[in-house]
Amino acid sequence: MRLAVISDTHGNATAFEAVVRDIKNQSPDAIVFLGDIVMRGPQPGECIKLVKSLQPLSVIRGNYDNRFTRFPKPGWTPSNYKQELVLRAFEYDCERISKEEQVWLANLPTELSCNFEEVPTEMYHASPNSLVDIVYPWATLDELDTLHKNEQTKLVLYGHVHHAHVRQGRGRLVVNCGSIGLPFDGDNRASYAIVDFNKKDIAVQLRRVSYDIEKAIIRAKECNMPDIDAFEYALRRARYPYDSVKRSHSAT
Numbered sequence: 001m002r003l004a005v006i007s008d009t010h011g012n013a014t015a016f017e018a019v020v021r022d023i024k025n026q027s028p029d030a031i032v033f034l035g036d037i038v039m040r041g042p043q044p045g046e047c048i049k050l051v052k053s054l055q056p057l058s059v060i061r062g063n064y065d066n067r068f069t070r071f072p073k074p075g076w077t078p079s080n081y082k083q084e085l086v087l088r089a090f091e092y093d094c095e096r097i098s099k100e101e102q103v104w105l106a107n108l109p110t111e112l113s114c115n116f117e118e119v120p121t122e123m124y125h126a127s128p129n130s131l132v133d134i135v136y137p138w139a140t141l142d143e144l145d146t147l148h149k150n151e152q153t154k155l156v157l158y159g160h161v162h163h164a165h166v167r168q169g170r171g172r173l174v175v176n177c178g179s180i181g182l183p184f185d186g187d188n189r190a191s192y193a194i195v196d197f198n199k200k201d202i203a204v205q206l207r208r209v210s211y212d213i214e215k216a217i218i219r220a221k222e223c224n225m226p227d228i229d230a231f232e233y234a235l236r237r238a239r240y241p242y243d244s245v246k247r248s249h250s251a252t
């Protein structure tokens with residue numbers, strides 16, 4: 001059985017379209033999406049439509065999808081640069097996705113557990129307890145242990161950190177599929193994972209897919225997306241953009 005594991009498109013439909021083409025060549029039996037379909041990129045509605053067109057086994061809610069459950073709270077105002085960016089991205093997305101799509105995002109499940117062949121598997125956006133916990137590729141074994149609930153679990157799949165990796169934890173494999181729309185691991189190609197199951201055996205491919213980054217930036221400009229400089233920085237360098245862009249702003 002072959003599973004495609006995809007995550008973190010963040011409104012970058014140009015990258016997502018390239019990954020969809022690559023997935024079709026891989027002919028998976030099932031697809032799971034691990035959250036953060038929208039926000040930070042120019043085409044949130046297109047990304048929602050692409051996700052649905054793939055008919056995934058499950059779509060899990062990410063922390064940015066979760067904004068549509070409760071954000072911004074009455075009386076809330078941004079208190080730092082990152083929060084200002086988030087608010088502008090949220091307002092931009094609210095103008096581009098329907099109320100029905102916002103309700104759909106807000107009601108996505110936050111976890112999925114199932115057996116693939118004979119492999120008990122748990123799937124999350126960030127962790128079993130949170131949509132925002134960060135477990136990096138260089139996590140300790142104790143930190144990797146926070147990513148499962150059931151001791152029988154042999155495979156954990158998660159997204160959120162935008163940094164693809166495979167780790168052997170205590171008694172289970174831990175796989176992060178990376179980000180399609182905004183990788184932060186220094187490789188600016190879109191990232192996802194293919195997992196092959198054969199009874200109890202697991203084989204993982206971390207796939208990287210080149211796409212037209214210039215086209216994605218032009219789309220953002222055509223849409224008058226706010227904070228294009230941060231988006232452009234992230235796409236070109238595949239690095240977390242917000243600190244660097246702010247520094248360059250204050251320097252000029």
Ligand SMILES: [Fe+2]
Nearest residue numbers: 008036062160
């Ligand atoms: Fe994300």
